[in-house]
Amino acid sequence: MKRGGDVARAVGATTTTTGGQTGGRGAAAPRDRTDTVTDEAMSSHEAIAERLPDYVLGALPEDELGVVAAHLEGCARCRSELDDLLEMTSLLADAGPPRPEVRAALTARLAPYRAWPRTGAAVASTESAAPVPPAPIALPPRPREQSGRRRPSLGPRRLAPATAAALAVAAAMLIALGGWVALLQRDQGERERIAALVTGAGNAHPLTDTALASGAIGVIYTEPDSETALLLASGLPPLPDGEGYQVWFFTESGDQVAAGFFPVGADGTGQALVRAPRPVGDFWAVGLSAEPATGSPAPTGPLALGGWIR
Amino acid sequence: MEHSVTHQDPHLIARVGAGDPDALEILYDRHARAVYSLLYRQVGDRQTAEDLLQETFVRAWEHATTFQPTRGRVLPWLLGIAHNLALNEHRHRRRRPQAPPAQERETAEAELANRPGDTPDPAEEAWRRQRQARLGAALAGLPAAQRAVIDLYATGYTQQEIATMLREPLGSVKSRMRRGLLRMREVLGAQGMGPE
Secondary structure, eight states: OOOOSOHHHHTOTTOOOOOTTTOOOOOSSOOOGGGOOOTTGGGSHHHHHHHHHHHHTTOOOHHHHHHHHHHHHHOHHHHHHHHHHHHHHHHHHOOOOOOHHHHHHHHHHHHHHHHSOOOOOOOOTTSSOOOOOOOOOSSOOOOOOOSSSOOOOOSOSSOOHHHHHHHHHHHHHHHHHHHHHHHOTTOHHHHHHHHHHHHSTTOEEEEOBOSSOTTOEEEEEOOTTOSEEEEEEEOOOOOOTTEEEEEEEEOTTSOEEEEEEEOOOTTSOEEEEEEOSSOGGGOSEEEEEEEETTOOSSOOSOEEEEEEOO | OOOOGGGSHHHHHHHHHTTOHHHHHHHHHHHHHHHHHHHHHHHOOHHHHHHHHHHHHHHHHHHGGGOOGGGOOHHHHHHHHHHHHHHHHHHHHTSOOOOOOHHHHHHHHHHHHHOSSOOOOHHHHHHHHHHHHHHHHHHHTSOHHHHHHHHHHHTTOOHHHHHHHHTOOHHHHHHHHHHHHHHHHHHHHHTTOOOO
């Protein structure tokens, strides 16, 4: 499960900047160290107030953030000033609300997490039980361009480290795949389908999200108009007798459909052609979960491996 | 605005960390406008600002477990993510942040007035616009040196960046910012328009 990690990663691979919590913001110019203050000097309201503007931007240096946060915790006067500053900043910068399409796109990206069964661990004492859906799918969907005004794009503009790692693993898997394909002596059609899937531009989608095994990683090759996809995976733990890895495709609205079982060897790797009930272009995400060998109508186990295919 | 315990930001971000999409959507509804406004000021066009807005909340989703309530509030955390995404965007474009061009601002404001379905409450919006206008007037009444730093700050620059741009000591920028903000609070307070 790839939740957590350094917030530095959360704010982009090409910056040394972070969300305000970890500070160390990479301003365009070197920070004026002569302005650095000690914890003691920062204890005054005035020193805190001077730093609130950067605090509001989430841009306070790490060495000052903790002091300011601690002071705010115990100082109603400075909290009030912070509230005022947030309000004034909001009004000064106000660009109006974003278009509703942005929220709709965000909702669509979250849809698979609504569809997945939740195992029910408590989040906080104030709530009796909170759901624990699968790990977030790191690779976001890439919707097709629509006519007229451009729909909000959904993805980062560069490969996330996990994505790059998955593709590197996929390259290694393809070597193993060559041996597997060679075994398909009897079925020329399948060999051709695999060749077309693997060589098609933009067909590879890394699978990097897992709530079951931190080392699990994979890739799925799809073509939007085809029901057949090639799935490669490694690092999947062996399952008890009577269980297998069932494949699921998710629609934009979060509905899931079963697509058979994915065979995994004793070494935790597998490669197989999987067949969706309709063209893969109808779906937004794919996932595997451990299920009884008889099959489940909906996922009952945690996400073993998953990712976006749009 | 008061929220029940389960709808307060720290609790919501904990729920997000546990993978609850509903909690993220509540946070989005609460803070998207502020995050979007900052992004729009920084990148200068609505499409990019909307792309980065969505990316900000996706990153919040992916990294919610790193949020520490003892280290600050949720909105500044979100703004920090957004601010850094905007910086990356500028590095990508190889140009500096700038306020949206006046013509685009006017067009965008006209669009805003005609947008269906995304204006929360006409009365609230009207009140907000009124406060915004008076705040603008208060800003215009500040000495030029104070107005400059607050203008730049509202565009999303940090105090250090402003100091670098204006070639002023950071301490001077901070004190001008502080005096200017205090003056604006006084003006708004005298008009019965102080921040809520």
